[in-house]
Amino acid sequence: MSAEEVKNVANDHFKRQEYDRAIELYTEAIEMDGSNAQLYGNRSIAYLKKEFFGYALGDASKAIELDKSYIKGYYRRAMAQMALNRFKLAVKDLETVVKYRPNDADAKNRHNECQKIVRRLAFERAIAVDEVKKSVAESIDLESMSISDDYDGPKLTDGRVTKEFMTQMMDYFKDRQKLHRKYAYKMILDARQLFAKDLTLVDVHIDEDQKFTVCGDIHGQYYDLLNIFQLNGLPSETNPYLFNGDFVDRGSFSVECILTLIGFKLLYPKHFFMSRGNHESQTMNQMYGFEGEVKAKYTSQMYELFAEVFNLLPLAHCINERVLVMHGGLFSTDTVTLDDIRTTDRNRQPPDEGIMCDILWSDPMPSKGRAPSKRGVGVQFGPDVTDTFCKLNKIDYIIRSHEVKPDGYEEAHSGKCITVFSAPNYCDTMGNKGAFITMKGSDLTPRFTTYSEVPHPNVKPMAYANSLFSFM
Known part of the structure; x- marks a missing residue:
């Protein structure tokens, strides 16, 4: 030819x-x-x-x-x-x-x-001035938000999330109903306070006989998120989860996804964890639809509040001091330690280089060494880089997300670099499986569950994206 x-x-x-x-x-x-x-x-x-x-x-x-x-x-x-x-x-x-x-x-x-x-x-x-920018959270007046008598949706109990509230809210979202803005604002404000107390790298302890679940990208695919809970059980104190970034964008049910996830974070703060992904940023939200979706379903002020919450999300979690979980990957130098991650300032929009950039954007590659990123941000890192990092930090392996995989997961670098991606048939076009990882505290051996997409309402991905980026 x-x-x-x-x-x-x-x-x-x-x-x-x-x-x-x-x-x-x-x-x-x-x-x-x-x-x-x-x-x-x-x-x-x-x-x-x-x-x-x-x-x-x-x-x-x-x-x-x-x-x-x-x-x-x-x-x-x-x-x-x-x-x-x-x-x-x-x-x-x-x-x-x-x-x-x-x-x-x-x-x-x-x-x-x-x-x-x-x-x-x-x-x-x-x-721009040198003063600390006033938080949009300070301008929100919950007391002025009245709830009409005809609102038949879930309600917070004394301003708090309960198990019953979460069950009702998920069903309400499934029926394409909208949570009252007063409750949505209250949840986001409370989540902001909660994440502000977290460190950039969160240490997670799993008891020997306890199961722990790690999920990858969700990308606004709410009905597939519900399917994960159907397959693996709802989050609870005995069924803890970590969602590893990219909760929003692309899929057009991102509001429902993020409110569900922060709801479980509020309900089980010590047993439900969320890492920041590269899509938890203002530039990506403008391009791929989350900003437009929040404005369409609620207000521009609410999007600004979400942006503040995203800035406070941890960048990584370390499980039993042996498994590091972060959204993207490893770094442009061999000297980065877990303490370097712990001391990284995360309360900002992602920079174009450095630890925070790499942890959100980098990808593994099969060949040794490092190469310029195919994404134009971060780096590509080989099996020798992964091995050096694990030895330096005395960990067994890393889990990351960030990339579509045909089976929903991939084991690379002699099993020391695992990718998990939890949005099946990504963007309704990719035909991939979704997956999540479960492990027991006794051995931290990863076990993979794969699944196909489930039906969702006839709303296309990117329905709320800026038309400037319709080429995506």
Whole structure:
């Protein structure tokens, strides 16, 4: 087959949303004809779909280098720049697109929206002061929020979450009903206070005969979250859980997911744990729908309160001093210790480098050493890096999430790096299984349970996302 024929087959896989196979075939075509800008451009959009923004950026730049008139290259590079929060650079590329395609309404709209973001960010920097920013929590007046007599939903008991409340709320959400805003605000405020008391790295103790469950990304797939509880039992003092980040975005029931999770955190604070993921950030929430969903279902003020809660989420948990659990992965140097994680300032938006960035964004790779991240943020780390980290910190293995896996989990690096992903058929397109891990305190041996997606109401993923990012 010629490069053109391989490209056409790759395009068919792309149309069927089989992005991994499409990338493989575009790569094969590039090896046959490395001077074809369109091949790099096509692989770039496939990488965008996989959220490999670093690779997408590199391919788009290569396409432009090969053909300065290849307008799709500028467009796709702009998309990658936006995903990496580099809006000024995105504006420059979109200006080129608009210049050569003055009648392209979509490009004009994206250019205008991107310019607005650049201006807003510049304004925020200009008015920034050294004083501590006033918390939005201080401006919320619960007493002024009245509850009408016709509200038939779950109610807090003396302002507190109970087991009965949680059962009623989950059923209420399942029926597509909305929790009263007064109760939602109260839960978020209480969760904010609770997480503020946590350390950046939380030590978790499991008794020898106790089961402990670790779940990966949920991504707003509320009905699949309910299925986890159906399969594995509701959280309780005798059935503790850790949810390892990315509770929101993509899926369009993120509000229901996060309220359910913080509800269990409030009910069982010493037996229910939540780690921050890379999607518990304002940039990702703006792109992938959580901000829009909260505004649609409640208020912009509530989203700002959620953002404060996300800043306070722990970055990692260490189980019985032997298993480290964090969302992304390991670090750009071999010297990072658990104490370094403990002393990391987490109460902020994720930075572009350093311990907090790596722990939220990094991914394992099969080859030794380190490599630039396919995502454009964090690093890729090999089995030698994992082995060195485990030996330095005297732990047995790490658990991370962050990546879709066909079976919902993957054991890599001789079993010392385990990935768990709990959103089956991610975005209604990926066809993957979901999984969770259970272990006993006596041996901490991971046991995997896999499951398929369950039906959900006819609301598509990304239903609340900013139209600027509809390419995702």
